[in-house]
Structure formats: C-alpha cells, structure tokens
Amino acid sequence: MIQTIDLRGRTLSRSELAAVVPRADTDVSVASDAAAAIVEAVRTDGLVALRDQAERFDGVVPEHVRVPAEHIVEAVAGLDPAVRAALEEAIVRVRQATAAQIPDARLTTLADGAVVEQRWHPVQRVGLYVPGGKAVYPSSVVMNVVPAQLAGVGSIAISSPPQQEFGGRAHPTILGAAGLLGVDEVYAIGGAGAIGALAYGVEEIGLEPVDVITGPGNVFVAAAKRVVRGTVGIDSEAGPTEILIVADASADPSFVAADLVSQAEHDELAAAVLVTDSAALADAVVVELSATASSTRHAERVAVALDGPQSAIVLVDSIAVAAAFSNAYGPEHLEIQTADPDATLRDIHDAGAIFLGAYSPVSLGDYLAGSNHVLPTGGQSRFSSGLGAYTFLRPQQVIRYDRAALEAVAARIVALSSAENLPAHGEAVTARFDS
Template sequence: MIRTIDLRGQTPTRSEFVQLVPRADTDVSVAHEAAAALVEAVRSDGLVALRDQARRFDGVEPEHVRVPQQHIDEAVAELDPAVRAALDEAIVRVRQATAAQIPDARTTELASGAVVQQRWQPVDRVGLYVPGGKAVYPSSVVMNTVPAQLAGVGSIAIASPPQREFGGRVHPTILAAAGLLGVTEVYAIGGAGAIGALAHGVDEIGLDPVQVITGPGNVYVAAAKRVVRGVVGIDSEAGPTEILIVADGTADPAFVAADLVSQAEHDELAAAVLVTDSPALAEAVLAQLDGVAASTKHADRVAVALDGPQSAVVLVDSIELAAAFSNAYGPEHLEVQVADPDAVLTLLTNAGAIFVGAYSPVSLGDYLAGSNHVLPTGGQSRFSSGLGAYTFLRPQQVIRYSSSALREVADRIVALAEAENLPAHGEAVTARFAR
C-alpha cells in the first residue's frame, strides 16, 4: 500500500533531501487559468456569475446567497448538544491560546524628544473561507474566526459552498458554528468564485470587498487566492493536508498507524509520511497500517492517499537525519514520537505545528488543543506560519520627533540625502530651521 524510501547508508545534503521528499503530483499553477477566469467572471458579472458557478460546481443554486439571520439562528437551535459542547470548548481553548499571539505596543525613546512607537493595527474587514466538499468543517469556522476577533477585526464575512443535500443552504453545522461566534454575515458561495467575490465584492448581495482572505480549500481555491493576492492579503495557498511523523523504536506502532490514517482520510491527495531510524518500528507500522486503513469509514479514500507518491515510510540511519529530512519537507503537521523529544525539538525548525509525545495526535490540534489548524502545506512552512491573530494585524511604526530632536540629526539626514542624490529630502529638513 504505502511505499518505503530507504535512505540508510546515505547522508544527503539539504538540497538532496529537498529532491527526495515525497510530494503529490499536483500543482496550484495547473488550476491558475481556470481559477482566474472564475474570479474575473465574478468581478465583472457579480451575482449572475455566482449563481452560474453554483449550478455548475455545487449542483444546486442557493435561494439566498446571503444567508438570512433566521437560518443561522435555526442552525444554532437545532445543533446536536454534544457537537455544541465540543464547539463551545474549542472556542474557549482557541481564544486562550490565540491571546498569546497579540503583541503589546512598545515605545522606544532614542533621544530626548525622539520617539518611535511600535503598534499592531488590525485590518478593517476579512473574508473567511470554509470548505464543504468531502467533509464538513465547523472547526475551521472556529479556527478562522477566533483569531480575527481577538485581533480586533470589526467586520467578518464567511463564505462556504451551498449544499445540495440542504437545498442550497450552507451546511447547518457550519452556520451553527458561525452563530455561536456571533458572525452574522455568511454567504452560500464556494470555490474560486467565492474568493473572487470576497476580494472584489458583489453589490447585489451587499458583499463589500475584504482586505484579507483566509481559510483552506481545494486546488482551485488555492489558485484563486494566488490570483487575488495583491488585491487582498491571504494567509497561504493551503492545499491537501500533510502529516509527517518522526519516530524511533520507542514509538507505539498502533498510534503511528492510526495517526497516518487520520490525515489520509481527508483527501486522495493527502500526504502521510513516517520517518524513522528503526526498521523494526517501520515493519510494525506497515503490519498495522493495512488493517487500520481497511477498517475506517473512508477506506477507499485512505487507500488512494497512502498509495500515492506523496506518502511513504522513510528509513534513515539516525533521528538527527530524520529531523533533517523533516526540515527539508516542511510539513503542515509534524508529530514527534521519540524517547527524548526535547532534544529532537532543538533540531526541528520547519513545521506548521508540532505535536510532541504519544498523546498529542494531530487530531487533537484539529479540534481542541487550542492551537490553530489552518496551517501552511506543500513545504510552505519552511518560510511561512499558520493562521493566528497576527495574520490580521499590521505592524505600524508611529514616529514623533520634536524640533530639537530633528535638529540633532539634521546634518546626517542631509549627508545621506546628498549621497543618494536626493537633495530635496535634505531640504525638507533644513526648511524647518530656515527661520
């Protein structure tokens, strides 16, 4: 089912590791042209284009593209009590963990009367995308909305595809999650068109353009986010989910197998990777994997994901090399199941989120760890981070200089302005003291 990559006896360089990591045969760029056309259709034709795209891609045309408040209230009232309790707890935990991400304003006095203040300013309005394809993601409503609210964003719009099963309405559990968070602006729109609508606005339904768009989706959603980037800010081009597990011979093979399958059930393109220096563990996991994969509800989907080029069991000579492999991969979700996790943590630099120990599975982070599950995929954790309050904050410096403080550095400003052949820069300073 899952292939084995044997790197024992090898010490690859960083660039060689990058070439060796397993990846899915998918690329956002292949969907770029189609996504750009869908975004442009929404920009030029508005509601007409959104309804056409709903018929084509969702198989249903929503009666109300802007969800009435009554539908949100009904969804909250009819929500399964156990699911409501879980969502309530998730909201509490994500709020607590996210609060730590908000920096304090700081003031630096460089000299008497020379002050630079560092402040963090929220954007005014954001659009949050919640997918609705193979699975339902009320947890993504929590993960997107809570950081925006804690950052101080004043206007939040949620977009999620209309569901044929529910007569063209947004899935009721997604609506209920929005209602629990106090979000009243929800739209039954999906895919690339939804990203275009959030970025450019749609007057007919009262949808004003947003400044930042966040949230995961399929390859067309990711491509559409690339298309509108620059018109709006985005979190990342999130693609199929990934789990990479660094484990040694002390890891429980049953736990490892279960965790690999848990992420493989998301999507046929989901990546499940085990990196270990223990051939015995690798063998034990492989022995467990077939049975675990075959017995789960989405066995067919799991089988395709595990059999794909993006999934593998990787054998290396040491945990240090396992960490180097992981850093080259830059996983969305990284589990560390080793005898001395703190020592290994010092070697791990690239990951969307890191789950340490046998009792910190990725599933915990998906729902109730308090951490955020909207994370960079496709190796993007090598240079970007997961969603947080900081996604919606802009650092700004506020400069306040008195006359005497400016006079003190005036000659140096003039000198640099002359060196750059921009004399008017210096003249703007000396003009203040000409009188």
C-alpha cells in the same frame, strides 16, 4: 499499500533530501487559468456569475446567497448538543492560546523628544473561506474567526459552498459555528468564485470587498488566492493535508498507524509519511496500517492516499537524520514520537505545528488543542507560519519628533540626502528652521 524509501547508509545534503521527499503530483498553476476566469466573471458579472457557478460546480443554486440571519439562529438552535459543547470548548481553548500571539505596543525613546512607537494594528475587514467538499469543517470556522476577533478585526465575512442536501443553504453546522461566534455575515458561495467575491465584492448582495482572505480549500481555491493576491492579502495557498511522523523504536505502532490514517482520510492526495530509524517499527506500522486503513469509514479514500507517491515510510540511520529529513520536507503537521521528544525537537526548524509525544496526536490539534489547524502545506512551513492573530495584524511605526529632536539630526539628514542626490529631502527638513 505504502511505499518504503530506504535512505540508510547514505549521507545526503539538504537539497538532496528535498529531492527525495515524497510529494503529491499537484500544481496550483494548472488551475490558474480556470480560476482566473471564474474570478473575473464574478468581478464583472457579480451575482449572475455566482448563481451560474453554483449550478455548475455545486449542483444547486442557493435561494439566498447571503444567508439570512434567521437561518443562522435556526442553525445554532439545531446543533447537536455534543457538537455544540465541543465547539464551545474549542472556542475557549483557541481564544486562550491565540491571546499569546498579540504583541504589546512598544515605545523607543531615541533622544529627548524623539520617540518611535511600534504598534500592531488590525486590518479592517476579512473574508474567511470554509470548504464543504468531502467533509464539513465547523472547526475551521473557529480557527479562522477566533484569531481575527482577538486581533480586533471589526468586520468579518464567512463564505462556504451551498449544499444540495440542504436545498442550497450553507451547511447548518457551519452556520451554527458562525452563530456561536457572533458572526452574522455569511454567504453560500464556494470555490474560486467565493475568493473572487470576497476580493472584489458583490454589490447586489451587499458584499463589500475584504482586506485579507484566509482559509483552506481545493486547488481552485488556492489558484484563486494566487490570482487575487495583491488586491487582497492571503494566508497561504493551502494544498492537500500532510502529516510527517518522526518515530523511533519506543513508539507504539498502532498509534503511528492510526495517526497516518487520520490524515489520509481527508483526501486522496493527503500525504502520510513516517520517518524512522527502526526497521522493526516500520514493519509493525505496515501491519497495523493494513488493519486500520481497511476498517475505517473512508477506507477507499485512505487506501488511495496511502498508495500515492506523496505517502511513504522512510528508513534512516538515526533520529538526527530523521529530523533533517523533516526539515527538508517542511511538514504541515509534524508528530515526534521518540523516547525523548524534547531532544528531537531541538533539531527541528521547519514545521507548521509540532505535536510532542504519544498523546499529542494531530487530531488533537485539529479540534481542541487550542492551537490553530490552518497551517502551511507543500513545504511552505520553511518560510511561513500557520494562521494566527498576527495574520490579521500589521506592524506600524509611529514617529513623534519635536522641534529640538529634529534639529539635532537635521545636518545628518542633509548629508545623506545629498549623498543620494535627493536634495529636496534635506530641504524639507531645513525649511523648518530657516525662519
């Protein structure tokens, strides 16, 4: 069902570890041309292109591309009480945890009358994409909207694919989550076309261009983000989900297997990786996987994901090597199920979100941990972070010098501008003191 990679007895460098990490055979660039054509069609043909793409890709043309406000009100009223309570609790927890991500403004006084202020200022408008393929993601509405709201973004638009099952409307649970958060600008647009619409706007439906686009999606959504990057900011080019578990002999194999399956059910390309120094645990997890994977609702999808080249059980000589392997992989989700998780954590540098101990599964982070589940995939956690309030904030420096403070450094500005052969720079300073 799942391959075994045995690295015991080998001393590998970081680059050698990176070469043996299991990865899905996906490449965003293969969808780039198609995504670019879809985006360009939306940019030039607007609503006509969106309706054509909905018919081709979603199998239904929405009556209202911009969701009427009354549909959102209806969706909130129609939420299952248990789902509504869970969403409301998730909103509270994500708000509390996200509040810690907003830096305070700071003033630095360099001399009398010479002050530099560091402030964090929100972008004006964001577009949040919520996918609607193999699963429904009201939790992603929460994870996208809450950080934008706490950052102080004044204008928020959500896009989610029209659903055949609901007559071309966006999924009612998605609409209900948006309503709970007070977002009333929602569009029934999916895929690469949605990214193009958010980036360039669609005048016929009152969709104004946004400054930043966030949210997960399929390979065409990721490719479309690459196409519009530079016109707008993006969070990341999210790929298939992934979980890497670092575990030792103290771990419960049934917990490990359940967590691997929980992420494998997302998609056939989902990655599920266990790295352990315990052959006995590895054998026990294989047994547990056989039973757990075959009994879950999406057993066929899970089996494909676990059997793929992106999933593996990796045997290593020590937990220190396991941590080094994890750093080379740069997982979206990292679970640490060892006898001393905090000690293991000290060797971890690269991960989107880290879950410590047997009772902190990734599923907790997907919904109610308070952390954000929009995270970098495909090794991008080595250089980028998950979604947060900071995604929608820009650090800006505000400079305030009075006459005396500028005069005190004028000669040095002139010296440097002369050294760089940019004399007008210095002259812009001395002009203030010529009279």
